Amino acid sequence: MTDQQIIQFKNVTKQFGDDQPVLNEVSFEIERGKFYTLLGPSGCGKTTILRLxxxxxxxxxxxxxxDGKLCNHIPANKRQVNTVFQDYALFPxxxxxxxxxxGLRIKKLKNKVIEEKVRQALSFVNLGGYEHREIKEMSGGQRQRVAIARAIVNEPEVILLDEPLSALDLKLRTQMQYELRQLQRRLGITFIFVTHDQEEALAMSDEIFVLNKGKIQQSGTPIDIYDEPINRFVADFIGESNIVKGTMIEDFRVAFVGQQFECVDQGMNxxxxxEIVIRPEDLAITSQEKGKLKVxxxxxxxxxxxxxxxxxxAAGNEWLxxxxxxxxxxxxxxxxxEPEAIHVMRFGESEEDFDRRLEAYAEDDERE
Known part of the structure; x- marks a missing residue:
């Protein structure tokens, strides 16, 4: 574990009774000062990771x-972690x-210290002057900021956010995405954010872990995951995609829908x-005579x-x-x-195999 890493999972499994494991031998590292998102459908294991x-x-x-120390059995109140829950869990x-x-009163700090820390935390979330406001008088966005202030006032090393924007309307949700991201950058604290909203994850994250059925399907930056999905699940879950079956004829040439096309992928048999992925925004409308596809x-x-x-x-494939x-x-x-718009996915390729293939591409580019 390096100095930059603050959390590490090694082959972590979580199972309740004889049911299928909620998490199945999951391994990953979290670095200090970054905004991470756990993304996936309901029941994929993302909230379980947060609770662990x-x-x-x-x-x-x-x-x-x-922080380099085994913490399997360390209770929640002994960890440098604070959680912002979906319903905020504020005291009405x-x-x-x-x-x-x-939390500061539970620690029995002096009143002067408490007052200074609370006012500083409220200032961080742009709620200075709201100290005496009742919770019922606050809007949804303001309540969320109160919950975040309560989390950061204890000066944790990690803040966990369990779908804290899900109850907000679309406009306020978008606004709070920007505010959360800016707040994380100002504080320099590691944020781990749980959501099933892919647009939210793409907009806010330094790195994303895409989960499905208790396993991490792919991890990386938003651009990496969007442009280079590892399998059909990731391609379909992150944004919108056109996915069709094809054949890798040779390096830089693929066949699908009965035609051959130039591409930028290599290193396969x-x-x-x-499987071929083409994003909807990478398809340009033209005349039938000039089009590579006719629809x-x-x-x-x-x-x-x-x-x-x-x-x-003509074959019945739909193109978005x-x-x-x-x-x-x-x-x-x-x-x-363009050839760059075609992304090639291997059937059953693991993330490790995928990473090795990308490294091979980079080495080939350096040699050239």
Whole structure:
């Protein structure tokens, strides 16, 4: 474990009774001062990871290290971690000041120290002057900031956030995404954020762990995960995708929908079965004569900044297109794309195999 790493999971499994494991031999590292997101559908294990870090439960097997020390059996109140819950868990009978001061009073700090720390925490979350406001008088966004102030006032090394934006309306949720990210950068504290909203994860994170069925499918920066999904689940869960089966003819050449195309992938077996991903924004509408794909428009929706168009090719494959160009249902159009828009996925490839393949690409580029 390096000095930069603050949390490490080694082959951690969590199982309740004879049920299927909620987490199955999960391993990862968390570095100091970064914003991490645990992303996945309901029941994938992301909240279980949060609870294991917080000390609310112990792993069935495996090891959890905090700052280099094994912490499997260390209780929650002995860990340098604070949690912001989905419902904020504020005390309705206490005002803003007393909600934030609650943990400090349990520690029996002097009143002068408590007052200074609370006012500083409220200032960090832009709630200076709200000390005597009742919780029932606060908006949803303000309550969330009170919960964060209560978390940071204890000066933890890690803040855990369990879907804290889920109860907010869309506009406020977007605003709070920016505020949370800016707050994390100002504080320099490690944030671990749980969500099932992929757009939220892409917008806020330094690194994302994508989970499914108790395993980490892929980890990396938002750009890495969006541009280089490792398998169908990640490609389909992160953003919107067009996914079709194909064949890797040879390095830099693939075949799908009965045609061959130039691509940028290499290092696979000749004629290996693969899956192809093309993002909707990478498809450009053109004439049928100029298009690499020929489709008939079957639906169109206006999404504000773009049109969402679905076209169907002669083989029955549907292609989702995001374009500023308008089309009409029934139009026959062409779809064009660059070789870089084609992302090739191997069937059953693990994240370790995927990383080794990317490293091989980088070494080839350096040699060239």
């Amino acid at each position: 870090i917080a000390g609310f439960m112990e792993p069935t097997s495996g090891e959890i290290y905090f 009978h206490l005002n803003v000041f007393e909600n934030v001061a609650f 000749k004629n290996e079965p693969i 008939t428009v079957v639906s169109q929706l206006f999404r504000g900044v773009h049109y969402e168009i679905i076209g169907q090719d 297109v995001h374009s500023t160009k308008k089309a009409q249902v029934g139009d026959q159009i062409g779809l064009d794309f």
